[in-house]
Structure formats: C-alpha cells, structure tokens
Amino acid sequence: AAGVIQSPRHLIKEKRETATLKCYPIPRHDTVYWYQQGPGQDPQFLISFYEKMQSDKGSIPDRFSAQQFSDYHSELNMSSLELGDSALYFCASSSGANVLTFGAGSRLTVL
C-alpha cells in the first residue's frame, strides 16, 4: 500500500538559507500535518491542511510557511534558517479520522 512520501530525506543548509520540504500524502487522504522533532524531543505539531485550506496552526515560526496544492501534496518552506531549525520534519496524512499515517521524515541539518 502507498505510504506518505517525503522528500528530500536529508538536507543540509547553511544559516540564513532557505529550504523546502515536500510531502505526498496517501491517496484519498484529505488532511496533511507537519511535525518538527528536535534532537531528544517529542514531535511538535506545526501546521495542518484540510482540503487544501489551512486547518490548524501549532508552533510554526513566522519564518516558515506551508501550503497544500491541488494534487494534495504539501510543501513546507523554511526561510532565514537558524541552527535551531535542525530537526526531523515529519509529514502525516489522514482521511478525517484521528489516526495519522506518518512519512519517514526529512532530516534538516543547518550548519
């Protein structure tokens, strides 16, 4: 069965650069979520989209933005990167139920 696909799996950027992460949800899933997991931390909810509209916002910095496109894939754009942005970024999708299916994550390292 198709899972949640995230790309790239690994990304290295320097401070003040910009990064874009992509997420392809499970087909027919209508909700996409973004989570950030720092080293030794629990996953923190950033933002979610339902039917291409932003549905909820968590602890997402103003330097970050996200959107969901007509094909339901989502992109997380991060600008003016800081060292503290180094983390594992998970995307998850669901079909309206509470159970989220997660992707394998994108590891961002900011040097």
Place this chain on the structure above:
Amino acid sequence: DQQVKQNSPSLSVQEGRISILNCDYTNSMFDYFLWYKKYPAEGPTFLISISSIKDKNEDGRFTVFLNKSAKHLSLHIVPSQPGDSAVYFCAASAGGGADGLTFGKGTHLIIQP
C-alpha cells in the same frame, strides 16, 4: 507545559515478559489517545488507539488501558518480542477533526533476549 507526559525515557524488559508503558495527560479536553511506535530512521507508525468512552482496547499482543479519572493510560505488550524494541510515543487529541496530535517525549523500549 507538557500536556502529555511519558516519565520513563527508557524501559528494559526480558523477552516473553510483559512490557508496560505509561502515559499521563493534563488536558481534560483530550478524548482520543493513540500509541505510535518508531524505529530509527523511520516515521512513527500507528499501533493502537482508544476513545475516551472506553477504558480498554485490545489488538493481539497490545492492550491499551485508559483511566480517565487519573488522566492516565498505559500500553501493555504481552508477550514482549525482540521486534518490539523501539521508541513508543503516546499521543492525544481533543475533539477529533483536523487538529494535530500532542505527543509525549517517548519511551525507548528495549527487549532483552
């Protein structure tokens, strides 16, 4: 303020014995609870869930117990197998819908042969 707490960062259990992972929460609005399992270099994988209208849910070797008055839930794995070695996250949501889940910090379960 950590709304979902897993106070044991790690737990070591002998193969064949019962593993009990605990989770406490503070937000009384939470009405749906999930356990996720995570292997290194992989995303969290859904394991089992429980609605606040129940106090127990069982799926094979996995059973989740919910004590609403104590705001406590636990995951029992019996018998424990080597493949169960992973980080287990407790997660909660309030009101369902498109809200994100609130996760605990995880418990690293190590199954010893």
